[in-house]
Amino acid sequence: MTTVARVLIDSPLPQLDRLFDYAIPAELAADAVPGVRVKVPLRTAGRVVEGYLVELGDAEPSVRPLSELDSIISPVRVLPPALYALARRAADRAAGGAGDILRLVIPKRMVRTEKTWLAAAPLEAPVVGADAAEWATGILAPYPGLLEAATSGARVALDAPPRPSRDRVLGAWAELLAALALQTLAAGRSALLVVPDQRDQDHVLAALADRAPAESVIRDDARRSGPERYASYLRLLSPHPAIVVGNRSTVYAPAHDVGCVVVWDDGDPLLAEPLSPGVHARDAALVRQELEGSALVFAGHTRTTDVERLVQLGWVRDLPAERRESPTVILSATREGESRGARVPSAAFAAAREALVHGPVLVQVARPGYSPVLVCADCRTPSRCAHCTGPLRAKRPGATPDCGWCGRSAPTWTCANCTSTKLRMASSGSERTADELGRAFPGIRIVVADGAHPITEVDDRPALVIATRGAEPQAAGGYRAIILLDGDRMLMAEQLRIGESCLRWWSDAAALAAPGAPVHLVGVSGPVARALATWTQPAYARAELADRGPLAMPPTVRVAAVEGSSTTVTATLESLREAVFGLGPTALLGPVPLESGGVRALVRFDYAHGAAVAEHLRAAVVADALRARRAAKDRGPRTTLKVRLDVPELDL
Structure with missing residues (x-):
């Protein structure tokens, strides 16, 4: 029978999300191999389009002659069979198209980069040094059975150590991920480390620096140039193992013989793919593990209900540390005689004052800016922009408010409810908190870390670090005290998973504390606060699942x-x-x-x-x-x- 090429057309149209048969002309027969980029005619559109030759097969009987391949774009097999199978399975699970997933994974072709790669000498297999292997063994030692699980294709969930590294300015969790990757590489297999953002990526790369062979560590993210991305992708196609550190799309990376996939902090919304078909990195990792049999590790300072559901089903194994570590969390509330509106209770204030003698103190707040929320001073109605109904904000006391959506100023604002013209600041952002604490602690260095002031790390000198959730910099040796403000306001958000999110924000911040340093959670009580104080995040996830089951709420459905x-x-x-x-x-x-x-x-x-x-x-x-x-x-x-x-x- 005649051999035909089955091609996946690179198109976002859902009706084209299938394999099309094309005849192979004699002049292209030698280069028409599975995985190459091709150009094919599309009869319905009357034009030539690009696609991927997925497989070769026997022609089926047809009354119409098949169209022929137009050309082979490149001889490089950029679509391995395993990657197509993964994209197809993940897309089918999400009612989407495989081409949409491949578009996220396979970079655009860079001709000069490709020619350089084809002309380069073959790579040598990476070798992990004895010192690095010994270091990795020591890092994994507190987790009995983890090394065996990571080399036997098991699915595990583990709680990362909630403390800073002892010898580098990064979290101990980053060293745990690096150790898993080094042991996998030493066994001759690849490791994929999937993290939410660039800060996490930098921490893991810093933990791998001087320990893993430099040519074996691949940084995978969209912030690099096109040639850099394509060169890294071509390196992954070589028959040598690698350690790939990247964001959500890294879970699809076509590395050679993947032995372990690690997903860090799967509750972070950055791991949810916003583009069609919207497959979460956690779900893609589960699909990949099922197809390839590699080990899968879900690690974090908290446990999402999604992972806990899998633990309860027995699909994922809970692997606790031999000795449980936890920070010193104090539920701090106002004492008798203090104003109930006091933002920082006396106990937390005293802890900060004492800690500032020895080093930096972290203060976490809910929002950036000076005063993110303005209300009518008479009736407390939230102020809105007359043009677009967006929220008004103020950069400084007495400043003319402006709109947080359209940016227009509102010098003649009038309350729509009571016609008052007086405004009042209803909340404090990072900058206003810095002003207030700066007056309370004169002479102390103030550092603001938020979206407008990105800071990745601070030294061990005394300082008050005011940071929004998720933007907290790493401190050398850890913070000597941590104060978590605005917790009650965070919990008021109308979201199903707000409890999980708050517990994750607070746990990640608490993990930045130096050993024995106090962590004050201000003005919060209830199950979330108790879970943080007792450091029992998996128990909180189990309780959430039990509550959502009768109500048919995700992830129970x-x-x-x-x-x-x-x-x-x-x-x-x-x-x-x-x-x-x-x-x-x-x-x-x-x-x-x-x-x-x-x-x-x-x-x-x-x-x-x-x-x-x-x-x-x-x-x-x-x-x-x-x-x-x-x-x-x-x-x-x-x-x-x-x-x-x-x-x-x-x-x-």
């Missing part, structure tokens, strides 16, 4: 969001209920109108129905895209059905 015109969404939901047996009467929520037009509905379903629901919703997206294409030709109304699975919040 999966949730899909369906957006589009009212007619399309209603028809999709009706056909889904008929096609998928087992969807209960409360499975469908909505639809409700959207401000941008159209409607949105949510579908709650058990994990056992995941494949059927995803397949049906994907078919609905393809059918709607074909209808929209016909409507565009007829110049009729065009609608687009959007589907996203595994929505973390039931937010209509």
